[in-house]
Amino acid sequence: MNYPHHSASDFMEDTHFRQWVYQPDADSDSFWEEYQQKYPEKKQELAIARQLLLNLQQQVQSGFSTKAVEDAVFQNIQQELETKPIVSTQLFPHWVRWAAAAAVVLLGITWVFWSQKPTHYLSYEINRQQSQNTLVEKSNLTSKPFVVSLADGSSVLLSPQSKISYCEDFDTHDKREVFLSGEAFFEVAKNAQKPFYVYANELVTKVLGTSFNVRAFPEDKNVVVKVHTGRVAVAVADKIADKQKITARELDGIVLLPNQQAVLSRDEFRLVKSLVENPSLLSSNTPISLSHSFEFESARASDVFKAVEEAYGIDIVFDEEVFANCLFTANLTDEPLYEKLNIICKSIEASYQILDAQIIISGKGCHL
Amino acid sequence: MKSNFETDERLWQATRLGSELAFEALYRRYFQILVSYGKRIHPNEAMVNDAIQDLFIDIWRTRHSLGQAESVKFYLMSSLRRRILRLLKSDLPFSEEWDELPEQALPMEDSPETLFAEEEENALQNEKLNKWLEQLPPRQYEALLLRYFHNFEYVEIAGILNIKEQTARNLVQKALYILRKLAIVLIIMVLGFIF
Secondary structure (H helix, E strand, C coil): CCCCCCCHHHHHHCHHHHHHHHCCCHHHHHHHHHHHHHCHHHHHHHHHHHHHHHHHHHHHHHCCCCHHHHHHHHHHHHHHHHHCCCCCCCCCCCHHHHHHHHHHHHHHHHHHHHCCCCCCCCCHHHHHHCCCCCEEEEEECCCCCEEEECCCCCEEEECCCEEEEEECCHHHCCCEEEEEEEEEEEECCCCCCCCEEEEECCEEEEECCCEEEEEECCCCCEEEEEEEECCEEEEECCCCCCHHHCCHHHHHCEEECCCEEEEEECCCCEEEEEECCCCCCCCCCCCHHHHCCCEEEEEEHHHHHHHHHHHHCCEEECCCCCCCCCEEEEECCCCCHHHHHHHHHHHCCEEEEEECCEEEEEECCCCC | CCCCCCCHHHHHHHHHCCCHHHHHHHHHHHHHHHHHHHHHHCCCHHHHHHHHHHHHHHHHHCHHHCCCCCCHHHHHHHHHHHHHHHHHHHHCCCCCCHHHCCHHHCCCCCCHHHHHHHCCCCCCHHHHHHHHHHHCCHHHHHHHHHHHCCCCCHHHHHHHHCCCHHHHHHHHHHHHHHHHHHHHHHHHHHHHHHC
């Protein structure tokens, strides 16, 4: 390799050189060792460059703060974001880029999983062992679901052939942990100070909001979490052996909103977010006519999509400009979600596809 | 600098799509770097923390309309810098804009040359170098850090400091010129130890 470095600044300008100084490894060590043997006359400039870089690093590191401050600032951020809920008013003006981004993510995922082999499974028993607390176990050997009430006010509707373990007194711990085998529907009491975790086979669900369903029987191929209300984060358990084969998406987790589900395939450790089979209207206890009107008369397409979006809590991605001239008249009150979309799309000559947990509308628009 | 195998770009992407965990990971990855960098722009640590806090709150709030960042680090550092300067401006309405100060007016006690002459020969080389670095004109020093520690291209440095690319190159070259002259003497003295 030709390395025409002459002065210290030539070395400093070289990304590989900097990489070696800041993060040396066996390869770069031997490369630069050889380099110095081959060009002894450059030793001095190299040493100067290296020393200067190390000093810069020292200077940056001397400005670091403590972990406590890092945590405190993040807590402030979380509090600020929780007190003022995020209202999304903008309807994705950059939808093309969004679609492209989603495609990239999907491609990335597919690529990683081709190279993956089944890894070790985690079971209810293994998960339970990670708890240092004394656990209470409830199992449902009956043929009907029953309710288990937890100390913090949360309740669990436990399905037949299922069992959960939990700590009788959450007060003394900084998180609320429940271990599940089988299926259960959770209604979790809000407590921002004590996140609620459900460990089910290899999947960890962290609750940020209120109610959701977890299905994880020992012999199941998949672990499924469906969200009813609120927000829920799911991730593959930390303890899974052979982590190298799992992508960060699976380790860092994904956030689920109402009507979304996450399915973890236990063979490949692939975590996929999608819509539940039959998305339900949000806040279904309010009369439909009051909460969500689906009677449209010469309504702008964007308003129609917005109404559907709000009623089902689902992201609909479309180009507002393209459909600016589209008007829509119909009564969709009694149609299920996908039928609503079929009817709308047919009338404005568009089509829809479901990507990840979003609905993407494409078409050429309307001419008046 | 990065031991985690997840790239900045993937974390950014996931944050835009609403992953709170990716958002936190991004924060954890950059908090210390940002504090350290921010304190160079203004030494008031509490204010720097506030600026970082606001920066991340805004990122989450506007995540739907955020673009695909070509360099996440560039975005974070340049945004933080702008925010701190804006805060400074609103706190001290009559103070001079830091960016507009002429180079000569910036604080610089002794020149490195005099300092070196006064030092004992056997003083710790490291401390000397650190001292010199701290005595560089702040803009030169900042450019030096951005280039050689943070790995930014000159065009990015120009974007962060809001100057022309050629000016960014000059800043770095000027700083290096002084440092190198001094470092040669030091290094010649210590070469025996290193090799």
